[in-house]
Amino acid sequence: MIILGIETSCDDTAISLVKGSGGLRRPRFQILAQVISSQTAAHASWGGVVPNLAKREHTKNLVPVLREALGKAKLIKGLTLHLGLKVKPWQIKVTPWGSKGIAFNAVKKILAREPELLEQFLEFIPTLAPPKIDAIAVTVGPGLEPALWTGINLARALALVWKKPVIPVNHLEGHIVSVLAPRGRLLGQGLKGRPWSIKFPALALIVSGGHTELVIMSDWLKYKIIGQTRDDAAGEAFDKVARLLDLPYPGGPAISELAKIYTNQGLPLGQGLKDSPWSLPRPMINSPDFDFSFSGLKTAVRYLLQKIPRTVLDGSQGLSLKIKIAADFQQAVVDVLLAKTAKALEKYRPKTLIVAGGVSANQSLRQQFGARLAADYPEVKLLLPTPSLSIDNATMIALAGYLRFYRGEALLPSLKAALLKAEGRLVLK
Numbered sequence: 001m002i003i004l005g006i007e008t009s010c011d012d013t014a015i016s017l018v019k020g021s022g023g024l025r026r027p028r029f030q031i032l033a034q035v036i037s038s039q040t041a042a043h044a045s046w047g048g049v050v051p052n053l054a055k056r057e058h059t060k061n062l063v064p065v066l067r068e069a070l071g072k073a074k075l076i077k078g079l080t081l082h083l084g085l086k087v088k089p090w091q092i093k094v095t096p097w098g099s100k101g102i103a104f105n106a107v108k109k110i111l112a113r114e115p116e117l118l119e120q121f122l123e124f125i126p127t128l129a130p131p132k133i134d135a136i137a138v139t140v141g142p143g144l145e146p147a148l149w150t151g152i153n154l155a156r157a158l159a160l161v162w163k164k165p166v167i168p169v170n171h172l173e174g175h176i177v178s179v180l181a182p183r184g185r186l187l188g189q190g191l192k193g194r195p196w197s198i199k200f201p202a203l204a205l206i207v208s209g210g211h212t213e214l215v216i217m218s219d220w221l222k223y224k225i226i227g228q229t230r231d232d233a234a235g236e237a238f239d240k241v242a243r244l245l246d247l248p249y250p251g252g253p254a255i256s257e258l259a260k261i262y263t264n265q266g267l268p269l270g271q272g273l274k275d276s277p278w279s280l281p282r283p284m285i286n287s288p289d290f291d292f293s294f295s296g297l298k299t300a301v302r303y304l305l306q307k308i309p310r311t312v313l314d315g316s317q318g319l320s321l322k323i324k325i326a327a328d329f330q331q332a333v334v335d336v337l338l339a340k341t342a343k344a345l346e347k348y349r350p351k352t353l354i355v356a357g358g359v360s361a362n363q364s365l366r367q368q369f370g371a372r373l374a375a376d377y378p379e380v381k382l383l384l385p386t387p388s389l390s391i392d393n394a395t396m397i398a399l400a401g402y403l404r405f406y407r408g409e410a411l412l413p414s415l416k417a418a419l420l421k422a423e424g425r426l427v428l429k
Contacts, residue, residue, distance in 0.1 A: 001134040005398030008151030009143025009171045011039040011049045013061040014394035017073040020402040024220050033072035034395050037061040044249045055146035062154050063120035075131040110157045130162040137401020140168040141426030148422035166412050167401040172428045174396035175356040176204045178385040199351035205341050208357030209235030214290050214344050223428050227290025234333050235359045237294035241301050241329050245322050255326045256362055262327035280332045285339045334365050345377055352381045361390035
């Protein structure tokens with residue numbers, strides 16, 4: 001079956017088409033197309049994501065991204081598109097709309113709050129024969145609700161016109177199952193291959209800009225949160241510390257690049273700066289629970305910078321100091337994540353460890369997790385998504401949608417798609 005995935009939980013407009021087979025026991029996937037339109041440039045001057053700006057960019061980008069994804073997947077079969085004509089729904093004699101009045105008015109109502117999206121929808125969708133997809137999976141939360149609504153409303157409109165079921169997906173579940181995607185590079189015209197296999201019970205560490213959680217999975221789609229951040233998520237701390245160091249947004253890659261310079265100077269991986277005057281704390285690293293806290297680490301960086309004269313930071317020594325601070329900050333985050341994860345491995349004895357989310361793309365984190373498991377937990381299989389699937393993407397939403405489809409849970413017929421709603425604080429369960 002073919003799933004169309006839609007992801008608009010934050011500042012990336014993403015649509016993917018994934019072909020799945022094998023059901024729940026032996027799921028196999030082929031990525032037919034993955035398209036992501038980044039809003040980084042639009043938010044960079046603000047130093048972070050602005051919800052209403054994200055919504056505006058999604059309404060501009062969704063239809064062009066959909067058009068590109070359908071084209072890459074070779075699923076576009078136009079009714080009049082090949083003639084280059086701009087037509088209206090009521091001007092097409094053979095359309096996927098069925099009764100003109102009912103469908104047209106319903107779509108206008110669904111997209112009433114996104115006029116630019118409605119205009120693009122009406123210019124493009126009626127020119128297509130319904131593509132050969134089986135369902136539409138869309139992120140419903142957690143995330144920024146104004147942004148989430150744009151993807152949800154597009155899914156509802158497409159479901160109505162194409163008469164397809166809609167599958168609501170939890171964004172965090174998408175990150176977890178992203179490891180099921182085929183390994184290798186995505187080269188534009190699809191990606192297929194042998195996926196990772198997951199043995200249960202499994203432990204998942206979700207580490208991203210908005211979330212840091214440890215989750216136990218007893219089986220497919222069965223989750224128990226055993227630990228989470230009490231304040232800032234790890235990725236959020238990266239962004240905030242990057243601003244303190246006058247680094248560009250997004251902060252994670254910028255800090256990683258500086259830390260890489262320090263590591264390349266010969267410091268053994270994982271040593272950090274613990275024996276230097278620039279050493280930073282490792283919050284809650286020895287607490288008896290599995291929770292995290294990164295707000296204090298960010299504050300420690302701020303206090304450290306306040307002790308350094310501005311003339312020094314802006315002078316010839318400034319870059320060297322920022323490199324050292326970035327390296328120790330990154331190492332502090334990795335140390336805490338490793339310690340908490342190791343504690344969970346000891347208690348729950350899982351067969352598989354999944355590390356996913358935007359921060360899992362960090363190369364130092366990947367190397368240190370791999371080395372730690374090889375040394376101390378060789379019986380545990382470590383799974384990480386490819387870097388292109390660590391960030392927010394719609395492929396992971398389509399993968400989760402496929403599993404939900406076969407589980408028979410939360411599957412909404414297109415006529416009931418109006419029940420879909422954005423849930424900014426949706427919990428994984």
